[in-house]
């Protein structure tokens with residue numbers, strides 16, 4: 001880690017502290033996440049969810065893990081650096097985002113998510129803090145809770161930050177799916193319009209209640225495996241007319257509302273005959289063009305939430321072009337004006353304790369800082385209703401162009417300097433990796449503490465670069481920073 005100069009702390013999360021740092025050799029700015037627990041073997045490091053998932057996920061909208069460094073039994077992740085997280089941007093925002101800006105952010109986020117789900121992972125902790133933004137590019141970060149779609153239930157009880165937590169997780173369903181990420185997408189989408197969390201629950205029960213006031217009475221059969229479905233009974237003793245989302249989010253278009261929540265079909269509460277007419281036509285058009293219509297991000301039933309790929313086909317992202325009589329992607333704002341102004345007052349902090357399962361990579365007590373909501377228009381709505389009414393990739397494994405030279409290592413040994421080793425994060429079957437594949441499990445390179453395990457401390461390897469750019473959708477905004485394809 002001598003190659004990195006720490007510049008400032010960026011965040012202190014559940015598993016690690018994150019710092020802005022500079023690679024002294026290349027002057028490249030990176031984010032270094034120093035894990036809080038000790039790691040005595042490389043196997044442990046390679047088994048971490050964050051490592052396993054990020055090695056496989058290579059996408060412009062997923063944060064790039066460039067290196068892993070283990071030194072003195074401490075583990076460091078070196079990430080590409082991002083300037084802001086979406087939480088900061090939302091909180092500092094003085095005026096609402098234009099819908100084009102929201103569309104630009106959402107389309108990138110959904111593309112990253114679609115890539116993740118297609119590759120067999122779901123994130124489980126999507127929230128604005130974990131969506132990192134530089135200029136006009138958004139990337140999904142913090143894969144500490146990511147899980148393989150095919151992994152066997154039962155899953156950990158408590159995942160994801162409460163405000164973005166799907167009902168099935170709140171009700172302790174033993175087997176949840178990538179649909180929990182889609183719920184969080186719906187909550188983030190609504191928040192981008194209002195600049196306030198849509199479901200700012202103060203406890204798990206209150207979280208369910210907040211959802212209930214917006215969505216109305218759930219279909220009980222949606223949660224066949226929920227351990228704690230009684231929680232719903234205690235809040236939904238009366239049939240509740242759900243909120244009119246167009247009133248809650250007045251600046252959202254009908255298409256945006258339609259993507260977030262059922263309006264006309266299935267539930268009452270959609271205001272105005274004109275809206276009703278438009279939505280009926282919209283749904284009819286969706287049927288004709290085979291666009292999913294009844295799937296809504298914030299549906300009680302996980303099966304009724306669209307996938308990330310389906311969302312990208314929604315009229316929120318497409319518009320009918322009469323000239324060619326076909327649906328074309330809507331224009332995206334480019335570049336987004338996401339500049340932060342003055343920092344506002346610090347929000348209250350609330351400490352959540354999460355209890356994880358007993359699997360090796362679940363074995364930690366999660367401490368998460370969640371931010372209490374300030375009084376918002378949504379709060380007021382909730383209160384008013386009252387309980388009764390219920391590189392481009394340059395594939396950047398850049399290995400920072402680092403070759404671990406034999407001489408350097410030997411010299412370092414002589415002076416008792418501890419060397420660390422860096423491991424590529426490309427999938428192990430990547431044919432251009434020059435390092436021995438099995439090293440990922442047998443690496444140990446601290447020359448002092450684990451010389452009995454793994455390869456010789458003087459072993460070094462350099463990484464060849466790299467795969468072609470993986471832009472996989474036509475409407476990802478190709479903006480200047482993308483096109484430069486700089487090697488982060």
Ligand SMILES: Nc1ncnc2c1ncn2[C@@H]1O[C@H](COP(=O)(O)OP(=O)(O)OP(=O)(O)O)[C@@H](O)[C@H]1O
Nearest residue numbers: 011013014015016018031079080081082085129142
């Ligand atoms: N690559 C990055 N570039 C810039 N800032 C980053 C980067 N990665 C993380 N951060 C900042 O550090 C914070 C914490 O990072 P991260 O979420 O990865 O840590 P964590 O320990 O898993 O946290 P959490 O408690 O949210 O699970 C983020 O919210 C973000 O503000």
